[in-house]
Amino acid sequence: MVSRVARLARIHIDEERLEPMAQELSAILSWIEQLNEVNTDAVEPLASVTGHALPLRDDVVTDGNTPEAVVHNAPETTSGFFVVPKVVE
Amino acid sequence: MTDLLTMTAVEARAALDDKSISAVELTEAYLGAAQATEALNAYTEITHDKARDMAKASDARLAKGEGGALEGLPIGVKDLFCTEGVETTACSNILNGYKPVYESTVTQNLWTDGAVMLGKLNCDEFAMGSANETSARGKVSSPWTVDGDGQDYAPGGSSGGSAASVAARSSLMATGTDTGGSIRQPAAFCGVVGIKPTYGRCSRRGIVAFASSLDQAGPIARTVEDSALMLQSMVSHDLGDSTSVAEPMPDLMGQINDGIKGLKVGIPSEYTMDGMADEITAQWQEGRKWLEDAGATCVEVSLPHTKYALPTYYIVAPAEASSNLARYDGVRYGARVEGGSLDEMYANTRAAGFGEEVTRRILIGTYVLSAGYYDAYYIKAQKTRRLIQNDFIEVFKEVDLLLTPATPSAAFPLGQKDVDPVTMYLNDVFTVPASLAGVPAMSVPSGLASNGLPLGLQLIAPSFREDTLVKAGRVVEKAAGFAAIASRAAGV
Amino acid sequence: MTDNSNLVEGRSGLWEVVIGLEVHAQVTSQSKLFSGSSASFGAGPNEHVSLVDAAMPGMLPVINKYCVEQAVKTGLGLNARVNLFSVFDRKNYFYADLPQGYQISQFKQPIIGEGEITIDLKDGTSRQIGIERLHLEQDAGKSLHDQHPSKSYIDLNRSGVALMEIVSRPDMRSAEEAAAYVTKLRSILRFLGTCDGNMEEGSMRADVNVSVRRPGEELGTRTETKNLNSIRFIGQAINAEVARQIEIIEDGGAIDQETRLFDTSTGQTRSMRSKEDAHDYRYFPDPDLLPLQFEQSWVDEIKANLPELPDALKARLMEQYGLTSYDATVIAEDLETAAFYEKVADGRDAKLASNWMTVELFGALNKMGKTLAESPVTPEKLGALVGLIGDGTISGRIAKDVFAEMIETGGDPDAIIEEKGLKQVSDTGAIEAMIDEVIAANMDKVEEYRGGKDKLFGFFVGQVMKASKGQANPGMVNQMLKAKLDG
Ligand SMILES: [Mg+2]
């Protein structure tokens, strides 16, 4: 379970950490499972705590045109692009 | 200098107005205090030059009679707030070297009202922790000690640096963020005041996200008045945060001393746990008496789903975090660890960049959202969360306020090796329910444990009733007469 | 489906093709779905990028009202249910051009529910295709893979651009139907003005889900071929995929449910390596956004202001101008064509107008590689030409010469006719004189005709027209010649 989830989360876990991590996670999960005691049959999952509707913004260009700021903190860039190891589709 | 450090923010603001002190003097005193208490590791960076420039500008405005509500008051900023041009890492190696080109809305509100930035304060990595032990910048020691045991104590977390620095007088006030108790629990551990406002009061824009549906910024200060003063500046309706609320903020300072005569206070019977120290229960009893003495009526109430708040939180918060932290991938900012392919680069970067606890929570969060488990965990938690919120809605039909202990114990020594994650999570057992319900809550120092460490009481109000919170907080504060000073505070 | 016409012949018998489409249509907005940066096409790297689009820490999405309105409008145009309550979810996956590590989309509760559109086929028949849903979501950035041997370059200009994903039911049975569906969908979007339908610039792209089965049997395993950016490629990809799947199954193999890419150079599809892992998108409601809610009255207001849509226009063209279903479909495909046609047909022979437009004008434009907007012949001038045919000023034959001149010079038909002396002869005396001449010169043939050889009538018409250099009014020639010969 840990290696599958770690792959999904894109976090490398060293071989020797897999087993201890599995134990920690399963301890947490089994503690969490006390929720099964709660009867939630007729309950709607909470969508938002405020109950407000989503505020809508006007369609106006107010942002962007700061390419230097966008790549300012990037580990690798070239001529305004971010650079990553080659992606094979 | 000591005089400058012992003033409350309200006192200092008055002294700045009547010119008995200057902003530069006040700031220098705090920069000195920050230096003097460096051993606590509360600061990740002290922004001396910025602080001096801002203080000078404050003095200029004060001279023209244009001082803002927080003019000249030196404030520390939790490293979770993005500060323009100043390294912001959420105390994680994955953001090493990150200098935002923008300012968070909350800190901008503070600067607009004249506050002076002292520097960035240590916290748990991505605010995930209850002892400030998960920080990539090292542990923070509480300025409080226990006579004769020679140990360092936890300041609480995740806003551990914030609470420690306010208690150590290395900042006059500090910003905190609270997701499941990260303002209230460290405030209680450090003998200071902390407020988690109603969800949506403070903009989340520019605050490094942990769990979006829970994260709220709030003040940590030495007194209830100071925290109210600071909160008033922090809140705003921000069009840059869709969950920011338009509800007008009541004038807190205008009614903070109005008292609570006739207020109905609920004492929730579920706020207790196995092995909880008798002195915590005793504090709680005392708090009830203080409120009654001030003219409130206290009644026993029930919030039946309280027990399930913590496990609910440990599904919802990691789930949101697993997604919120997906952006730390070594492409646009932060530290990158190369790999043979894009996926390897991601996995290496994130393995090196995230600490143990953050990794654990990302994995839990990824798991509870994954195919086949989503309904059993995430949906179940969101249903339970509604039941928890309903508990509060129901109880607030009967009472105006709730009184509970802030934490199940006083601070514990740092570096306890045998503590498993779940035991650590139990620290937040009394603070998490209000977070899940989105209601405002506050922790006020109420006394000392037998070993001399601070204890705090928690007040919880209905949504948008921060006014009730500070009025009652002021009553507790006065009655408690908490005057102890941390042994490792500056100038002691 | 009892109709066998769409079935595909394999080595072992007939196969039924089942096609569903997911079309991504870019909303024609000024700014992005959740940020204030420009949504327009063509800018330098990372220029149209806000700190929200680049997923800087703490930056939050705020939705664009116009985009919501366009989605509602489109939903109404698709005869679909508009949901007054909908939810934005995060679709979590890692990719270099997905800065947040998730795409904000709508999963369980989309803004638009079930609807349907009518597609028009070449044989003049129509079919209903079900729409399953339409949801709003953000586009990803762009990865450039061919700039460097071991690196990919990332540009986030498209990151956060508003898309409507329109998902059909698996109701299509051939590449032709899929093409007709996309054509019709594009028309509707363009009529509504909610998407420019420009497939070359990527403002409309389709993912094609294809499976095959024996007629009447359970659905087969489907593949999804992603990101097709022309109607022609959609057809080619479907046919390639159908052939591939049938061959695999007939060879005893099984189809993998997978994501594929269409290679435009080979005309074949191939498996997408980067998507090989079983995907687990971990959808959950985006906690940075509240549920999207609006009033029915707002929907009603949008509905009241909807423009005429392709089906209504087609029906009106058939009704008002007496056009055939096929002609009306062609003319109703876009607003420009319809407006052009209505000017040509204004007060004239409507059928003649449609012929001249769809056959002659479209034919000529096609040959020149021009669009209708670039036509050298204005609708007013083409209308004038149709008018001149209608009132007998020129014959259809002559009109073709005039039209050729108009295409060349953009000239006015009256002027061309005047200048070249092409006006039709409708003068009874002149025609009579020509008929008399032809009869006098061909008395032997007149005898044969009168002796019963009816077919010779055509010969006389030809002779008279020839004598008039094609300018005699053919109707009058027919009528008068018949009177003379029979009399
Ligand atoms: Mg698709």
Ligand SMILES: [Zn+2]
């Ligand atoms: Zn999509």
